[in-house]
Amino acid sequence: MEGTHVRLEWPEPEVALVRLNRPERMNAFNTAMAEEIAARFEDLHRRAGLRVVVLTGAGDRAFCTGADLKERATLDEQAWFAQHHVFQRMFRAVAETPVPVIAAVRGYCLAGGFEIALNCDFILAAADARFGLPEVTRGIMPGGGATQILPRVVGEAWASRLIMTGEIIDVDTARRIGLVTEVTEPARLLPRALELAGVIAANAPIAVRQVKQAIRATRSLGWEEGRRRELELYAACVPTDDRREGMRSFVERRPPVFRGR
Structure with a gap:
């Protein structure tokens, strides 16, 4: 474009x-x-x-x-x-x-x-x-x-x-x-x-987005608030297909294929 x-x-x-x-x-x-x-x-x-x-x-x-x-x-x-x-x-x-x-x-x-x-x-x-x-x-x-x-x-x-x-x-x-x-x-x-x-x-896109939010939170939040925000963002990664694919691919010794969901 x-x-x-x-x-x-x-x-x-x-x-x-x-x-x-x-x-x-x-x-x-x-x-x-x-x-x-x-x-x-x-x-x-x-x-x-x-x-x-x-x-x-x-x-x-x-x-x-x-x-x-x-x-x-x-x-x-x-x-x-x-x-x-x-x-x-x-x-x-x-x-x-x-x-x-x-x-x-x-x-x-x-x-x-x-x-x-x-x-x-x-x-x-x-x-x-x-x-x-x-x-x-x-x-x-x-x-x-x-x-x-x-x-x-x-x-x-x-x-x-x-x-x-x-x-x-x-x-x-x-x-x-x-x-x-x-x-x-x-x-x-x-x-x-x-x-x-x-x-x-190539990394899990949901996890990468959450990491970006967590790092940016350090600009406005104190230590304890930042830690709480990190845990909230971490928790959102757990129920994703990408997290399950990451674990499966490790066990199966193959590169992961992340779908962003």
Whole structure:
């Protein structure tokens, strides 16, 4: 499926590949592109049989460099807030995807583009990736979740440094602080992301969705509430055909065939 600013492909029936498609602007999102990203992900929320999403950027220069500042520079305060409402819908649509979303990052991943990646479940990066949140150098601050998500990923000190200085870090630093889970050569990035997507897609889909909910609950719940929520989600896996298939396949020494029910 082709869109003006977003391309949707299906490398496997259960794996969606979403490409941010504005390479001439380093995949910076304007209002129209943010609306399209939101709509595309909201459609994926309802997609039966979907198990994993891989999100990447078109071209070799950038994953996404955030909001298109040329457009933003023309906005008065009322229009600015109206646009940011659209951006919030986009960030939430990515974050609330019920299946895992893998960010495959090549080149620059900055500002709101970095926040899109942070709203995914984990990040794979090419050796040429660069990360930064330069909002404070433009008189604003991150508004897509970075102040809440980044401290949980890399710790409060590194999050404070990156957000307060606006500095851009290379992929080696990103790996060292735990921001990215793996670094590959640029040509290997997308195949590796799809390979990992295949590994996840082969697992029991109900269980994987429950795991995602349990992990995300750590962002809003305390220890005891989180443990209770984990048990609720765990209990929902027990009566499924997938759980019974997982046990049978182990006993029968064969790969499981999960049906998502």
